Amino acid sequence: MKDIKLDPKTESTYECFNCGTVVHATAPDSCPNCGAEMRNRRTPIE
Incomplete structure (x- = not known):
């Protein structure tokens, strides 16, 4: 599995x-x- 580099300023999909x-x-x-x-x-959630 590759690590995903997340930029906190980029819009992403979030779920409650x-x-x-x-x-x-x-x-x-x-x-x-x-x-x-x-x-x-x-x-990912493990």
Whole structure:
């Protein structure tokens, strides 16, 4: 697996851990719907 170089200024797809909301943004602090933590979908979860 290759490491992906992420630029925090580049817009990416983020998904909410709690409710599954998907947004395109530049490093959101929290989910706009429920306030939970967001994850970058380009970063694998193991």
